[in-house]
Amino acid sequence: xxxxxxxxxxxxxxxxxxxxxxxxxxxxxxxxxxxxxxxxxxxxxxxxxxxxxxxxxxxxxxxxxxxxxxxxxxxxxxxxxxxxxxxxxxxxxxxxxxxxxxxxxxxxxxxxxxxxxxxxxxxxxxxxxxxxxxxxxxxxxxxxxxxxxxxxxxxxxxxxxxxxxxxxxxxxxxxxxxxxxxxxxxxxxxxxxxxxxxxxxxxxxxxxxxxxxxxxxxxxxxxxxxxxxxxxxxxxxxxxxxxxxxxxxxxxxxxxxxxxxxxxxxxxxxxxxxxxxxxxxxxxxxxxxxxxxxxxxxxxxxxxxxxxxxxxxxxxxxxxxxxxxxxxxxxxxxxxxxxxxx
Amino acid sequence: xxxxxxxxxxxxxxxxxxxxxxxxxxxxxxxxxxxxxxxxxxxxxxxxxxxxxxxxxxxxxxxxxxxxxxxxxxxxxxxxxxxxxxxxxxxxxxxxxxxxxxxxxxxxxxxxxxxxxxxxxxxxxxxxxxxxxxxxxxxxxxxxxxxxxxxxxxxxxxxxxxxxxxxxxxxxxxxxxxxxxxxxxxxxxxxxxxxxxxxxxxxxxxxxxxxxxxxxxxxxxxxxxxxxxxxxxxxxxxxxxxxxxxxxxxxxxxxxxxxxxxxxxxxxxxxxxxxxxxxxxxxxxxxxxxxxxxxxxxxxxxxxxxxxxxxxxxxxxxxxxxxxxxx
Numbered sequence: 001x002x003x004x005x006x007x008x009x010x011x012x013x014x015x016x017x018x019x020x021x022x023x024x025x026x027x028x029x030x031x032x033x034x035x036x037x038x039x040x041x042x043x044x045x046x047x048x049x050x051x052x053x054x055x056x057x058x059x060x061x062x063x064x065x066x067x068x069x070x071x072x073x074x075x076x077x078x079x080x081x082x083x084x085x086x087x088x089x090x091x092x093x094x095x096x097x098x099x100x101x102x103x104x105x106x107x108x109x110x111x112x113x114x115x116x117x118x119x120x121x122x123x124x125x126x127x128x129x130x131x132x133x134x135x136x137x138x139x140x141x142x143x144x145x146x147x148x149x150x151x152x153x154x155x156x157x158x159x160x161x162x163x164x165x166x167x168x169x170x171x172x173x174x175x176x177x178x179x180x181x182x183x184x185x186x187x188x189x190x191x192x193x194x195x196x197x198x199x200x201x202x203x204x205x206x207x208x209x210x211x212x213x214x215x216x217x218x219x220x221x222x223x224x225x226x227x228x229x230x231x232x233x234x235x236x237x238x239x240x241x242x243x244x245x246x247x248x249x250x251x252x253x254x255x256x257x258x259x260x261x262x263x264x265x266x267x268x269x270x271x272x273x274x275x276x277x278x279x280x281x282x283x284x285x286x287x288x289x290x291x292x293x294x295x296x297x298x299x300x301x302x303x304x305x306x307x308x309x310x311x312x313x314x315x316x317x318x319x320x321x322x323x324x325x326x327x328x329x330x331x332x333x334x335x336x337x338x339x340x341x342x
Numbered sequence: 343x344x345x346x347x348x349x350x351x352x353x354x355x356x357x358x359x360x361x362x363x364x365x366x367x368x369x370x371x372x373x374x375x376x377x378x379x380x381x382x383x384x385x386x387x388x389x390x391x392x393x394x395x396x397x398x399x400x401x402x403x404x405x406x407x408x409x410x411x412x413x414x415x416x417x418x419x420x421x422x423x424x425x426x427x428x429x430x431x432x433x434x435x436x437x438x439x440x441x442x443x444x445x446x447x448x449x450x451x452x453x454x455x456x457x458x459x460x461x462x463x464x465x466x467x468x469x470x471x472x473x474x475x476x477x478x479x480x481x482x483x484x485x486x487x488x489x490x491x492x493x494x495x496x497x498x499x500x501x502x503x504x505x506x507x508x509x510x511x512x513x514x515x516x517x518x519x520x521x522x523x524x525x526x527x528x529x530x531x532x533x534x535x536x537x538x539x540x541x542x543x544x545x546x547x548x549x550x551x552x553x554x555x556x557x558x559x560x561x562x563x564x565x566x567x568x569x570x571x572x573x574x575x576x577x578x579x580x581x582x583x584x585x586x587x588x589x590x591x592x593x594x595x596x597x598x599x600x601x602x603x604x605x606x607x608x609x610x611x612x613x614x615x616x617x618x619x620x621x622x623x624x625x626x627x628x629x630x631x632x633x634x635x636x637x638x639x640x641x642x643x644x645x646x647x648x649x650x651x652x653x654x655x656x657x658x659x660x661x662x663x664x665x666x667x668x669x
Contacts, residue, residue, distance in 0.1 A: 058535035164623045194391035194562065194624075199606035199617035206616065221536065224565075228608035228617065251610055265540035267565030268611055269592055269604070282505055282538060 586660025
């Protein structure tokens with residue numbers, strides 16, 4: 001995998017702030033300050049054709065905001081987003097880019113219109129983008145899409161409530177594939193599903209990637225799922241990427257203390273009896289993020305510099321593919337053998 | 343059935359439990375013929391996918407099945423006392439005093455209008471004969487024990503002032519308030535982030551070890567079970583498919599469903615191109631297949647599976663309800 005060879009999607013220092021200030025009257029009368037939530041604060045990465053980038057992090061770290069920025073549901077406060085070399089952050093919805101990227105959502109119950117037949121749900125993007133003219137062509141295309149995701153042609157006549165969660169997620173995937181996209185953004189696509197059904201959907205997504213050469217941005221809080229699907233993984237904490245590395249490297253030798261903590265916290269089936277280093281503390285209030293490195297209040301290696309200076313995402317010495325935003329890693333203060341990967 | 347039951351005198355034993363929900367045109371059987379027991383101080387994990395009947399089993403034990411749902415058969419013993427047929431008033435005393443409960447969403451377990459101190463002291467005074475002052479002191483001790491920083495300040499705050507992880511700690515403190523012998527924890531960490539989840543699991547384990555409290559841990563997360571439970575029961579379509587020591591069930595599963603379930607879990611330790619998948623879905627409750635409920639999805643199905651329902655039978659160290667192991 002050469003991530004920089006021909007990036008399909010590029011984010012360059014993208015940020016999105018939300019003004020969550022109290023109303024003007026309260027600010028005046030109660031002397032409350034303006035408040036800005038920095039949901040995403042300077043995120044850069046690229047995704048190559050056919051590649052899966054996993055994005056992990058805990059609730060509120062900004063993963064879903066990144067997804068919404070890329071599809072254009074939010075405009076970035078700053079930074080550039082490029083798709084196949086073209087800037088898309090300023091132009092707004094452009095039909096050709098729209099067609100080339102589609103989104104799959106977490107909740108297959110909420111993301112399908114309960115009053116529409118499955119055939120109409122899957123046909124909607126085809127009609128909206130005028131990809132097929134006659135009703136016959138549309139029907140043929142919908143039938144082929146349903147079969148591609150492992151449903152029957154006849155299922156098109158049914159309504160979403162007649163399907164289980166896993167089958168509904170297949171319908172979402174069929175709808176996303178209707179425009180023949182090159183890039184799918186999957187925001188927790190299997191989090192609402194049972195494990196055996198999750199396995200069916202993950203296997204399907206992998207098969208489709210091989211067949212159609214799709215690129216995925218795969219967002220999940222489940223590290224084991226990301227380990228299974230991703231080629232490279234970005235770890236987010238409070239609006240920033242703290243580590244970005246190929247999946248094998250990240251799981252075999254995590255660098256950033258937060259990544260180490262996350263990996264140590266994952267319950268695994270191996271029953272190795274490895275001590276769970278339950279790092280104390282919680283994600284701080286994103287309205288008042290800590291100064292310097294946002295992770296420093298929970299970090300066992302924090303020093304004066306960490307409390308003062310925001311670390312930048314940098315290549316680790318001797319590691320051309322691993323980037324980490326940590327002063328301790330940069331200064332070589334973290335012993336590699338301190339953490340034995342599972 | 344040795345092995346399904348505990349070796350020592352059990353704290354809780356469930357025998358032939360059947361829970362029904364009468365509907366307009368049919369009766370749904372959510373739990374059917376479920377038997378197991380929990381020893382004092384033991385952690386029994388109960389896993390299964392949505393609709394397998396794990397939560398209904400937990401609710402039946404604490405007497406919280408909503409009408410028209412009812413326990414149609416079987417009995418539930420706490421020590422040597424039968425608790426499934428108690429009058430509501432007596433059951434209320436058992437619940438809280440002898441069995442504590444921790445649910446998935448800490449926000450719905452707490453009253454948003456009362457301070458957590460009031461909720462704790464109320465629970466303590468309902469079950470223990472303590473003065474208001476002593477009850478408040480016990481509430482403070484409990485908050486300290488579950489790891490809430492600055493309990494003296496936090497005790498007079500409201501649930502919304504706590505984060506998700508801290509709220510779940512408060513709920514655990516509530517469950518422990520009367521020093522129960524058994525805690526039923528239904529998906530206690532599912533709503534929490536993974537780092538907080540690790541903290542809560544560690545806390546539950548420590549408290550149970552220190553107090554000798556038994557736990558019935560209901561979850562869909564096999565990882566949590568692997569780390570926490572002593573034994574595990576795997577449920578499918580309202581029945582126990584397999585039950586046994588956690589290491590055996592995970593590494594040497596005997597039931598084809600357990601095998602499929604283990605193979606379908608993505609693991610950080612293993613590199614697999616594709617996950618094992620069990621085709622199809624769990625049957626709906628109104629259409630549970632005859633014979634073995636798993637037979638339409640089972641790769642090893644044969645004639646007997648379609649006709650006769652298998653009971654749990656010993657296989658190595660575990661018990662599985664599967665005709666493959668009949669002799």
